[in-house]
Amino acid sequence: MDGKPGLRERKKQRTHAAISDAAITLFLEHGFHQVSVAQVAEAAEVSKRTLFAYFPTKEDLVVHRLADHETETARVVRARQPGTAPLTALREHFLKGLRERDPITGLNDHPQVRRLTRMILDTPSLVARMERFKTGAERALAQALHESAGIPDLTARLAAVQIVAVQWALAGDNAQRLAYGESAEARTPGAVADAEHAFALLENGLRQLTG
Template sequence: MAPVDGKPGLRERKKQRTHAAISEAAITLFLEHGFNQVSVAQVAEAAEVSKRTLFAYFPTKEDLVVHRLADHETEIARVVRARPTGVAPLTAVREHFLKGLRERDPITGLNDHPQVRRVHQMILDAPSLVARMERFKTGAERALTQALRETADVSDLTARLAAVQIVAVHWALAQDNAARLASGEPADERCAGAVTDAEHAFALLETGLRQLT
């Protein structure tokens, strides 16, 4: 029976707490010992759940990390769908990325919070996580392709090619920012250069994607 006030019921709240407990236990162990050095059994023990329960929430070990980025997989597609009438898809994505830089959104790579940087490095150090992030990127391309098909006056091929380019640029900019921060450059000092790079990258895209309206 659904709660009348619209808030999650007791069962749902318990599931949310279990999900959060497993996630926090996993990240803590991974950051302390390394992703490849920690077993799923150790995570389950730290979270005080069975392996079966853990896999019910996180089907793979990699999910224990990348689930934190799950909402971002379709983020660019959501931005395109939600853009105001008369605003080109590329303009909407550009403004969203620049806003993310100003707000130090981790997905832009411009966030030097110690844990954010450590999680980023952990992903780079684990081949299975790198591979999973490539799947994440492919999912973003697929979602954006569909959003462009439905909201922009372009062919299916143009939508797919545009999505690949937009996601690739978004990805490259974020990786460049993260790499600079990993080398010790503070986010506040990097910000102006990150904005300049983003403006340049989206200008290049605009030159080649004039068909998007």
């Protein structure tokens, strides 16, 4: 066995990609609510039944592209170098994402990424669907902190909620700015400064609020 997917699996991957590409193309051209699932299925040359087998909801046709990021913070914590604190690893990873213009940091102004971000931000059902990713990210990170860093369960859960919320707030600020005109280059210094400030707050707790 060479580890490569078999013919059936490759066919499924091609079908999945074809449906996704057709959906994104139609949504960006006409609007999320203006395009029906039937139209997506027709454009991808599959039946509605086949489409729903790959994407259970219409919203999944969009947000599945971010699905790999749901457990990203947990993976960073588990893969950190020995002696590296979890928060340090997460800070370095987020700053690296900013440098590399990773769309998950909100700092990517490629035209299609900008349009996709704007569509998500302007569609309540997509925003709500993204919240499910946020909850999943919190759960996965809490488990990683507990299992790989030996942090007590309650502390791990409370820390995970704060860390994920901070990263989502940073990415949301960047995405909002870029979706409506600001360039990634212009935003970068502010994005880095905001990230440094946010992780300093996480590192020091909320002492500034205690007087």
